[in-house]
Amino acid sequence: MNAPAAEITVLEPAGIQAEHVRDLFDGYLGVAILVFILVLGAFTVALRRAPASDDSAKIELTPAATRARRRAVGAASALTLITLVVLLVMSVVTGRALASLSSKDALSIQIVGRRWWWEVTYVESIPANMVRTAYEVHVPVGRPVELRILSSDVIHSLWVPNLGPKRDLIPGKNTTVLLRADRAGTYDGMCAEYCGLQHANMRIRFVADPPDEFQEWLNRMRAPARAPITEAERHGQEVFLQTRCVSCHAIRGAGAFATVGPDLTHLAARPAIAMGTLANDSAHLRDWLVDPQRAKPGVIMPPAGVSDGDVDALVSYLRSLE
Numbered sequence: 001m002n003a004p005a006a007e008i009t010v011l012e013p014a015g016i017q018a019e020h021v022r023d024l025f026d027g028y029l030g031v032a033i034l035v036f037i038l039v040l041g042a043f044t045v046a047l048r049r050a051p052a053s054d055d056s057a058k059i060e061l062t063p064a065a066t067r068a069r070r071r072a073v074g075a076a077s078a079l080t081l082i083t084l085v086v087l088l089v090m091s092v093v094t095g096r097a098l099a100s101l102s103s104k105d106a107l108s109i110q111i112v113g114r115r116w117w118w119e120v121t122y123v124e125s126i127p128a129n130m131v132r133t134a135y136e137v138h139v140p141v142g143r144p145v146e147l148r149i150l151s152s153d154v155i156h157s158l159w160v161p162n163l164g165p166k167r168d169l170i171p172g173k174n175t176t177v178l179l180r181a182d183r184a185g186t187y188d189g190m191c192a193e194y195c196g197l198q199h200a201n202m203r204i205r206f207v208a209d210p211p212d213e214f215q216e217w218l219n220r221m222r223a224p225a226r227a228p229i230t231e232a233e234r235h236g237q238e239v240f241l242q243t244r245c246v247s248c249h250a251i252r253g254a255g256a257f258a259t260v261g262p263d264l265t266h267l268a269a270r271p272a273i274a275m276g277t278l279a280n281d282s283a284h285l286r287d288w289l290v291d292p293q294r295a296k297p298g299v300i301m302p303p304a305g306v307s308d309g310d311v312d313a314l315v316s317y318l319r320s321l322e
């Protein structure tokens, strides 16, 4: 369904906020190249002027030479200070540019960083059929998106390089980030603050859709979970509701409401499970249910702890939740 993800890079921005970050990068790079050339030039001049004899350290400086040396040191210090001020100004200008994106008509999405997954809630959706998902965040192209980000445990950091700057999630401190995707596509992001064993597998995916496609997606997500049809799916739902699964996960429309783990109402619509660690297919889902620790050591999810037949039914049911 979705296009392959774009290369993760700040150098190919897909939105206005990421463009500001790229411009800052370019500016800093330009200053760094200039400084590099100046330092090499000064070094070359110094080498050429160096006395040939070995005991240069013993050479007495004339008063004129001392004055010249002082002037050179003074000039170099001033140049360094000016360079730092230029970098500071560039940084402040970028900060202001990032803050200037209007939040008018913005789509609000709450993203909660948790060990080790991202809980995504579309705030505007009606409470009765609130869209809550994990890992995959769909956003409309051309419309500002206000990400309300918070952490439920430790410090995480949300970073989608193609879309905007990195922002830390500090427990107890809510913050917002404004983004706007200007090019449709799939942009992967990650947690950028070490947060424990599975920090590296705490991925997130932003999919920027044309507005009408986004609305279609949101409407699909608003619908409650598809009711089981086959015998295996029906049995799978029973297993889900009668075992430990139901104490952590929600499936809207199936009588499961827990919020410890990701909402599974439309699990089968997501491209990956375990926050991008495993492809979302029957084989990987089965492995994941039987032994979550194998794919993600340290993960809080316990094994399903049911018979082989029940696991198969569970897989059938979960795979039907499109």
Ligand code: CUA
Pocket: 113, 114, 116, 155, 156, 157, 191, 192, 193, 194, 195, 196, 198, 199, 200, 202
């Ligand atoms: Cu969450 Cu690193």
